[in-house]
Amino acid sequence: MRTIRIHDTASGALQELRPRVPGQVGIYACGPTVYNRIHVGNARPFVVYALLKRFLQHEGFEVTLVANLTDVNDKIYAAAVRQGTTSTALAEEMSAHYRADTELLGLGRPDVEPLATTSMPGIIALIEDLVARDAAYEAEGDVYFRVRSDARYGSLSRRDVDQMDQGEGDDPVGLELKQDPLDFALWKANKPGEDTAWDSPWGRGRPGWHIECSAMAEEALGLGFEIHGGGNDLVFPHHENEAAQTRCARDHELAQIWMHNGMLQLRGEKMAKSVGNVTALHEAVAEVSRDALLLLFCSAHYRQPLAYSEDTIEQARGGIRRLREIARTLVPGPSPEALAPERDAFLDALADDFNTARGLGHLWTWVRDANRRTAAGEQVGDEHLREMLGILALDNVLDAPDDDGPDDAALGLLRERDAARAERDWGRADELRDALAAAGWTVRDGADGAELVRAEDTA
């Protein structure tokens, strides 16, 4: 079990992972608001935290990963009205899409996937506690959080409350009810056009955006859990508010480490629904392949912006091809001890703020050294590589495809070509190679004769 360090946004420094209960780690990752299908950018945190969980498990930790879905929200109401459906139907439809789309990544499910709509008792109880402590107040059926009641407000995003632009752009009603423009809604009274509402001590209504996460995270993981994650666009206001709510209600911090991933960028700009430059996740998986997409996500440090472009996608595809290639020459079993330092360096890199990019450098060095040994006639065991790729959920590329090998027709052509080559009839041999290529097979001539490789693995 290595010492794990993770960058904490609140302190701006690496923090050692120190679980409340030794060996047990809770991670809460903010998921999407389900009003349309998620895009590749939304997949980055899903991937980062799923892989972090795998790495921590590899290191011997027991990990509980919680990823919520926001299924009640202004955006959902608005989209439902536009589409002539109910917000409940829309949220359910998009939640199902979200599960199916993320399932395409082949990373399993988070251990808990709470919904705001099924967490109302906890949400309401938390708001009641805040009101009882005078950290929140009711106003005509709304409840607002009193930002200035939290002396540490702004500490996560390093903002000075008195320097902040004040005002809530699109909610003039709320502005009148607030005692301070900085305050934000914990509970919103039901309004015309909103087709869902829940009973509360303040009348029928629904929760604000931030309170659900405070409630659901505490319910699933307790207070002071190890890692709270999400995209860095959530640092303010979402996570700042989440932290403030729990702090004021519980006199305890919600999480120990606030971890934030960088944005996926398309042509230098954040990929976002609001920018309108999105590629749907399910389309990206279909076009890029699940394997290359994961490798692409690992190619840069999680905190850095990641360019999603023809070039970076092609490079990721090339990486997968290279792995498939070496898989053909490795044998099952232990790897040479001399290669262990690269495997260890890979693991050390992940332990140091989950630096997958640095880790991959060592993985590629391992691959090169293994290829060198193979070329020298050594049988190289795949154990190290399988271990490293397993953490990245890419060990599948080492396994032969389940579908059938070359059919009789292809093998016949190969035999014919062997015969032509034996007669040094190069013209005929090349024709047959072209015929095999047309049938989807790439010919590899080696010391032990020719073999066929699926063209999709080499193209």
Next chain:
RNA sequence: GGCACCGUGGCGGAGUGGCUACGCAGCGGCCUGCAAAGCCGUGUACACCGGUUCGAUUCCGGUCGGUGCCUCCA
């Protein structure tokens, strides 16, 4: 305007006070009938200007440029 982050060789992308990251592409070579794959070799890279230092891409200050957030956003 405020806060945060970033500017590394053709591209992507780590990292470090002095020692090859790594990958892709290119070039040369080995192997090969040719090719593919693999291997070997190959790049006066650290935005600019000052400062600290024996020495800075790395630390400090400034300039320029970019990205994110500033109550919709992963």
